[in-house]
Amino acid sequence: xxxxxxxxxxxxxxxxxxxxxxxxxxxxxxxxxxxxxxxxxxxxxxxxxxxxxxxxxxxxxxxxxxxxxxxxxxxxxxxxxxxxxxxxxxxxxxxxxxxxxxxxxxxxxxxxxxxxxxxxxxxxxxxxxxxxxxxxxxxxxxxxxxxxxxxxxxxxxxxxxxxxxxxxxxxxxxxxxxxxxxxxxxxxxxxxxxxxxxxxxxxxxxxxxxxxxxxxxxxxxxxxxxxxxxxxxxxxxxxxxxxxxx
Ligand code: NAP
Numbered sequence: 340x341x342x343x344x345x346x347x348x349x350x351x352x353x354x355x356x357x358x359x360x361x362x363x364x365x366x367x368x369x370x371x372x373x374x375x376x377x378x379x380x381x382x383x384x385x386x387x388x389x390x391x392x393x394x395x396x397x398x399x400x401x402x403x404x405x406x407x408x409x410x411x412x413x414x415x416x417x418x419x420x421x422x423x424x425x426x427x428x429x430x431x432x433x434x435x436x437x438x439x440x441x442x443x444x445x446x447x448x449x450x451x452x453x454x455x456x457x458x459x460x461x462x463x464x465x466x467x468x469x470x471x472x473x474x475x476x477x478x479x480x481x482x483x484x485x486x487x488x489x490x491x492x493x494x495x496x497x498x499x500x501x502x503x504x505x506x507x508x509x510x511x512x513x514x515x516x517x518x519x520x521x522x523x524x525x526x527x528x529x530x531x532x533x534x535x536x537x538x539x540x541x542x543x544x545x546x547x548x549x550x551x552x553x554x555x556x557x558x559x560x561x562x563x564x565x566x567x568x569x570x571x572x573x574x575x576x577x578x579x580x581x582x583x584x585x
Pocket of ligand 1: 347348349350351352353354371372373374375376378400401402403427428429430431432451478479480481522523524525526527528529530531
């Protein structure tokens with residue numbers, strides 16, 4: 340029987356690359372989308388082409404709404420019977436001076452990038468505890484480790500994801516659940532596509548590997564951490580940043 344994984348934010352970017360990475364590895368994949376059903380259906384088609392025998396399900400959920408996250412998890416469980424892994428990729432970013440941040444900016448960022456992770460973990464854990472087996476992978480960010488200028492709310496949410504990773508890892512390790520995070524630097528996705536040519540060149544100059552990551556380069560690390568090759572790793576945050584934050 341295939342392992343089953345739920346991926347939030349699987350319609351685009353790192354999440355979409357992760358869906359395809361797990362499809363290639365033989366997992367059945369349920370993933371969520373929020374605004375781009377077209378992109379989600381395209382990812383289902385690509386996954387099905389990679390693994391015609393696999394099951395791929397796109398589910399709508401705004402991760403900042405706990406009821407929608409609970410419903411997506413229940414639907415994934417209904418379809419697959421169990422979930423061996425949860426991967427939280429859904430996220431938003433916003434650049435703004437700290438003093439210009441509104442209450443709404445702050446709460447929206449926390450709602451999607453931190454509350455969404457809390458809701459998803461809380462919803463999958465009872466099943467993982469019952470089956471004494473689970474892997475959770477959370478996508479944080481380099482800015483959650485180093486702090487990003489003009490991205491204070493994003494950095495705070497992503498630092499929160501790191502704290503959550505370590506605390507849940509400690510609490511659930513005795514129950515057979517491993518919890519790890521990745522901290523990407525700059526990745527070629529819609530999130531970074533709005534960088535001007537000049538800003539992009541300046542950014543790449545600061546990265547020791549002199550280029551941004553491809554989404555597949557993050558997805559590969561996520562899959563390693565979810566695999567039995569990483570069976571003794573929990574509570575870890577793996578930088579995937581071309582050396583930028585070292
Ligand atoms: P992206 O290409 O903009 O994709 C964002 C994904 O999140 C999409 O699938 C989107 O769904 C989903 N999403 C956004 N808001 C949502 C919400 N309220 N509820 C549910 N899903 C929602 O972004 P990305 O670059 O792949 O980023 C993925 C993760 O990596 C994020 O957590 C981000 O913070 C993190 N990260 C990215 C970078 C980078 O340089 N790109 C660096 C470090 C960390 P729709 O397609 O339906 O809108």
